[in-house]
Amino acid sequence: MHLGGWLEDRLRWRAADAFLRHKAVPIVRHGYVYYFGGITLFLFVVQVVTGLLLLMYYKPTAEAAHDSIRFITSKVQFGWLVRSVHSWAANLMVFWVFAHMFGAFFVGAYRRPREVTWISGTLLLFITMTFGFTGYLLPWNTLAYFATKVGTEIVGAVPLVGHGLLVLLRGGEDVTEATLNRFFGIHVAILPLLTTMLLGFHLFLVQLHGMSRPESRGPARSVAFVPNFVLREALIWVIGLGVLATLAVLLPWPVGERADPLAPAPAGIRPEWYFVFMFQTLKLIPPHVLGIEGERLGILAFMLAALVLLAVPLLEHDDRKTRARRIALALGIFAVLYMAGMTIVGYLVP
Amino acid sequence: MRIFARLALVGLAVGAVWFAHARPIPAAPAPAATPAAPSPARPFDSCVDCHRNLGGRLAAPALRIADDIHVKRGFSCAACHGGDPRAAGLEAMDPKKGFVGKPKPAQLPTLCGNCHSKPEVMRRFNPNIPTDEVARFFTSVHGQKLLKGDTRVATCTSCHGVHPILAVSDSKSPVFPTNVPATCARCHADAQYMKPYGIATTQYAEYQASVHGEALLKRGSKQAPTCNDCHGNHGAAPPGVTSVANVCAQCHGSQRDLFVRSPHKAAYEAAGLPQCTVCHSNHKIVQPSDAMVGAAAPAVCAQCHAEGSKGAASARAIRTALEDLKTSMASAADVVARAENAGMDMTDAKLPLSDAQTQLILARNLVHSLSLREVQSAATEGVGLSQRAADFGRAALAEIAFRRRGLIFALAVLVILALGLYLKIRAMPGPSASS
């Protein structure tokens, strides 16, 4: 009996194989959007591999963290490559998870029966941002330390549960080694576990429902998933590898100065770029608006935005071009412009 | 309803218990006690009381006399001027009661010395205060001239002020360290006043422009010397030409030690040259630079050593050693900076670079020994350290080049793969109508 039969007996792989061979991807306007999820997945895989490699040498203590990163980048063979790829892919992944989300949003891929796919995807987006937030602290350098201080401070301003959340995140009242321990555990254990489950679920749902087809004029055409789409996806992944390698070599990620909690915060501290739009918004809100503290109002607004994002398929669910759809599109365009604009402002204004 | 009554009773009970254990309302704070008078009640002092009301020139001494260090210690005007402060009116100024009036300048040292030269008197107020100022004063140029009858020279109150005489540690005192240069300058910068003595009056201006003046007057650093630190205060006199090095060595000890074992010591003594000031000047001491060393102006060596002489050759060689070290350090720092800007970690290179800086400082100090061998030894070690740092830098740059070559290779592999994928995609059957 050959291998195929042996595996079929034990794993029933032929059903999956047949399913994949029959899977078809629609040809639509803006079809490139279909690749965004795959790019995000590719970057996640890169993160897992490079992250596991970094785990071989990283030390999660206040004393040793920074020096272990320095050790990886200067003494470990190809350590510089692993570390820079990990840092670059992290940032690219955050960008692409947003691009994937907006892509799915604008083509209306959240509609029935894909509402749960959307919700799981939004949760994955929040998890990705948390990955970024927790991972940023791990090198324990000046920028990371103070960015975490500022970021957790803002969490503390959430109404009611804010202070409790702050203490929970920081492992105390201040950012200390306890914070590093927690962030490390969250970053390498808790979040990967959650992601595995959610991502598996998300991908299963995508296979279950197939690729969505937005409204279009004319006959509906499609290509076979295997091999057309898969080959194109592979090509994009190869290009992605090239981009990551180029970035790692030509623009290596700096190690920075070891964090000194006793030193005053350097001027112009801001969180990572994907939080800057929130940070800048909070900076621009006046101290009091209608008697409510400005910062709290800002945080509430963002929490509301997150809830709306989660609830999009419940709010707009009609196939036709209804008013709700137009509002959704307008809000989406506004969101993109707002986030991009605020990010730019956040960097231009000292 | 019964439930409500019970709840009300429970509430009252709880409230009562709480109230009983509550902290008592704090009493209003007692008004602050009036601070005790700083000194025992001043005995009736007619001098101050009377003169204060006289107005003009006669009132001036009494106005701020309470700040006077002697008055603070319980002395009255009579301690210096004699007389009886308990008597009212002009009887207080009775010569039979010891009144001396305004002492003449020549009398001041003796007058002050009545207390200040007696250890058994002074130790009641400060066991460590020196009691030899008057003796020192008479060894000074001021004191010597005063003995010969020149009353234009400085005496006690010229520097310490009078009415009030402030403690030296009081920042408003004319002899507080940062005020000393201006105090001396009152006479010594006045060309008209100093004409009979035939000495320069540029010292104050020169001092202000010097590193010492800047440190003391602009930065308020008490580490910097003022006039009395080099000239002495009570025994003020310019240091002799063979003493200059020892004066400067109060702070600059290592340079003095190098100088005294150098050929310059004997040579300067023979020529009557004032040691340190030959190269560094006396009042206008500026930040030294490597340009001071060499065979041609503006190097200070050229003042004595003509071109072509052995001394000039030595000076030139010493300068060359320093310059070579600096060049080596600069080029090493450049390589390291380039590597660091490209993203490499250059911590390993920083140590030899800072050690090279140590060698430069050492070599510069060793110039005072005039020994080419010693300067070259320190400089050569520094050059070796710079080269080690440069090696680290070059290794890092080589690593960068290796990584770029690796990138080209990896990209080539990816291009082949991409090309293969692309061709396969092109060869695929076209889209089909979906069912």
Add this chain to the structure above:
Amino acid sequence: MAKSPRITRRSFADYLLGTGLVALAGTVLYPLARYLIPPKVKEVAAGSVVAAKVGDLQPNSGKVFLFGSKPAILIHTGQGTYKAFTAVCTHLACTVQYRGDIGHIWCACHDGHYDTISGQVLAGPPPRPLAEFGVTVKGNDIVVTRTA
């Protein structure tokens, strides 16, 4: 579909794919393997360094070593205890040394003297004392740590 005898574009593409995949595998696995092999350089544990082994230093002698990125000095005092300080002189950052003849930490640049009890300045231009580090003897190792 029949394959023509000459190399078709399709099989050329296959050839490229195959080669590319193998090459990619090598390009990824080689650095990965090298990465996993532990480097020979001793791991720099941040806050502490083994400055010397017991017996390396005679009593009344000192040794300058690297701590983090700056020089530090370990002294085996005449009384038999170990003391460690930063070796960066507080005057102009020259590297100091230990002089057994006078029992002081000494800076050759401008004749600065520090004591070995707490790094206080004894003579010369240095404006501030030397910062002290913690020393513990663990077995055969003399470990110097940054005090909090």
